[in-house]
Amino acid sequence: MAEHEITLTVNGTDHELTVESRELLVHALREELGYTGLNVGCESTMCGACTVHLDGDAVKSCTVLAAQADGQEVTTVEGLAEGGEFHPIQEGFQEEHGLQCGYCTPGMMMTATQLLEENPDPNDEEIRDALEGNLCRCTGYQNIVNAVENAAEKMGASTQGDD
Amino acid sequence: MEFEGTFTIEEVSTEEVWLALSDPFLIKQCLPGCQFLTRVEDPDDVDFEALGEQEPDEDPPTLPEAAPEDISDRAFEEGGHYAALMQIGVGSVKPTFRTVVTIDEREFPAMNASGEGSATDSSFEMSSGMTLVETDGGVDIEWEAEADVFGKIAQMGQRVISPVANRVVSRFFGSVEDRLTEVAKEDDSEGLRDRVRNLL
């Protein structure tokens, strides 16, 4: 099987690695590079537990071959907090009890942060629509929606503060 | 799972369609993903690897080039068993099925066959029937099939399998139609038609 030398920039750190043609990005990140924050929940792109940002876009890393991601920037859940400070979405999930077993949470937060970039003040329906590709079996979603709203408020407040 | 349909071919005779659909080589060529189709003696003891290696590099002529008498000699026989290797794309997987088909009944203008195929993690069992009906402008091929699928492809459910089955069937009859259209175009087609009719 063909192998590829690729470069991935993960949470700002460059990594060079060799991958098989068929190796999925999720496996390269988890098993070659040790970013185990993202999880594998299905093989059918349905659950979203493996969601990362690839050059800024939320993608399911189980549907991307590692070789396809060559040269791109990846952000995983490990890259959300900065300088020991939680990202507002992490604070939102903590404060609103937006997680239980936590398995879907990293992917959920990666999708939510992209939503908040595109729509800083989403309503309940917009949040539920945006999370359509991320499944959670524990929470019934209500506190996840609250967590995203909570984060939106925090981010809105901090943007206003900067102005 | 049950499937059925009617495929119409214009400007051909029932006999021509019958002859075409009697030819294992033509069937092989028209079936998408079919690597060989060979008569075997014991349906329970088929060595697919050996059969694959025995395959001639080039098939003998089929319609429209073949002589009807040659096709008649090699035509499917009632009670005969045929082994085929077929690769079929189902969703994201492309299993290769080792398939054995038995011709249960064959009496112009109808044929029934049944068989089963198995791949690494999937398999199927099927029975099918076909009747040719002459119409004003050509022939209706009325076909029906009942299939049970097992393993990985079964898990994909009818959602995935029905379109695959429809695709295989329409490509198959489409190819058969192309051949027969060429037969109709041949200059001496009348002569060919007579020879076909006489064979029956």
Place this chain on the structure above:
Amino acid sequence: MTEMSVESVDPDDVDAADILGSAIERREDPALLTGDAEYTDDIQLPQMTHMAVKRSQHAHATIEGIDTSAAEAMDDVVAVYTAEDIDVPGNLPTGWLLDTLNQVDHPILADDRVRYQGDAIAVVIAEERYAAHDAVDAIDVDCERLEAVTSPREALDTAPDLHDDAPGNTAFEWEIGDAEKTSAAFESASHTASIDLENQLIIPNAMEPRAAVADYNPSTEELEVAMTTQNPHLHRLLMSGVIDHPEHKLQIRAPDVGGGFGSKIHHYADEALAAWTAKQVERPVKWVATRTETYLTDAQGRGHETHGEIAMDDDGTIVGLKVETEANLGAYLSTFAPAVPTYLYGTLLSGQYDIPAIHCEVTGAFTNVPPVDAYRGAGRPEASYVVERLIHLAAKKMEMDPAEFRRQNFVPDDAFPYETQVAVAYDSGEYEKTLDRALEMLDYEDFRERQREAREEGRYLGVGFSAYIEACGLAPSELAGQLGAQAGLWESSLVRFQPSGTVTAYCGTSGHGQGHDTTYAQIVANELGIDYEDVDVVEGDTDEIPQGMGTYGSRSAAVGGSALVKSSQKVVEKARSIAAHQLEASEADIDFENGEFHVTGAPDRSMHITEVAEQAYLAHNMPDETEPGLEATSFYDPDNFVFPFGMHAAIVEIDPDTGEIEFERYVAVDDVGNQINPKIVEGQIHGGVAQGIGQALYEAAEYDENGQLLTGSMQDYAVPKAEHIPEMETDSTVTPSPHNPLGVKGVGEAGTIAAPQAVVNAVVDALEPFGVDHIDMPLKDEKVWRAIHENGGEN
């Protein structure tokens, strides 16, 4: 929208004395929010190999031959094993026996016959994950397919036998209640109503697939298995027998576990195979199920075909209830399978009602689907569904308001403890309170008015009630033993002070998303009067925790929490004697409050419990006969089950042109006794309701006539998405459990037990003008549309 949400608080903002009952944020969240959590698949060990399993593609077949030569010849393949290589008992036992139970063999690798699609046939150990799966594909299994059956009724009536030891596919025949008395009640009754229903098979769908990493040390013979488990000690006991490895040399550890919902209670073949193969190859072995494998092999839930009848006298008082159920047990008996459709089901058929005569018969059937066992609620949702569907029909028959019909038949407040006709004693309950609160939240009178007006406009609104009760907090061991349990159902804990005054609390339950680290620390901090932050909680490791029975049956707070209280109290008593000694007072004169021991009437003569801890380890000045150190172990065995209850209600609107169901309201009023952490309680209700709505509207494990799973991926099995679950309005009443020290009742399963019938009753209420009495779950649009139109439109 009504805002009923519980506000969570930072634990730093809570006074130590108020910690119990505060909705503090969870301490387990930071690791889960940053990627620091460690799930089983995150574990990487040096020299680790990967296991993959060759599974049957047929639901029922004989195995004529297995050719592993091609797989063995592949690069990176370390070993391939089939049944003939298994040199240990390799038989998965069931942990619950019934008098009439036909026990059948359940080999970890099928030898001559497979009985469900997914049954394990061979395993490959390879250098890496992809190679293991490639090699599995290269294994050739020669099978002779047999007729398969997936319906319990058909299995019992007509299908060929799956097991020689279970003639007619009968796993057991079981009954509860009084048949004669019930018949007599029906004969004298003025009115009856009946129903035939199916409670469909559900796939649990924990987001984390099952997984195991086994590591064997040949020198010490120690075998460590990290795995997705809800009950490490139980898995240790069972696995030790299955793979014939001594229990004291077997460590089962639950890393972070991504949900369970029952599916990680049971002992499956795969985890045993990972452990056994690790011993064979003497290298670590990792096995992780693909999602499709979890769909094929995780024990499924529900699977009942039921006929139920209810009888009333002239004024609408219930006089009798009878139920006949055929329960699907799948291909083999899973760990607790025989208990689920019997003692966890028949015993709950009195619901919240005073029913003077009940009889229930259950026949368990073997079929060619995966083993069926506990799934969130386990038996109790099935019971509550039958009862509440019958109640709905009974009220309609009596032309009574369904809420008032329920009220009339509730067990009255002054009747507790109440002995039902089905062998349980409800210890406490105030059912009208939750009903009244739900009616108030719904603005019920107003709703009925709106419903009438809407119907005139051709819009179809409906309200459905679910007055549920459950028995959880499993369970008094002696009673469980009488009923067939092959294990005690106590819980164990250890509370240990360190010399510096911090505490580690160990508990034999094993959380997998429920927030035990937080709630247990709240309990222990409260008992010991120390800071919440000074209590660390340890669960999920057989090498660290003395003993345990695990987390299921909404038992952790009620049984595990009580065990922690018991150990904490023992610690306080020992500390009291040390304090008395050092304060030169009699023990009887030492008061304990907020962590401080002081002499009665002399508050200045005092010692904090953390000072006592230090003294206990210094051991310079101890009472006679008192050992150094400050810790205690306890086994808490509950006196009774606990009986949470509540009223859930849904308001839906149905589009008669499409059959589409839209939620207008979902109201849940639950009484789970005292609440240790109301935010966590709320989360458990939300999640439980979502799973119940999933069953009501979307989910079903569907098979074709050959036993082939047609819903084998998340594309075909509809796990509800965010857009599918309505905003839930929750509230609670508090009727403390009288018999456990925390007064808690358990909350994990309540929502799942309550929700399905609230939704179905609402849909049927909405469709009353069309003469629709019942639609089997899941209520997909097409099914609803068909029900509307088969009845020929509005009456």
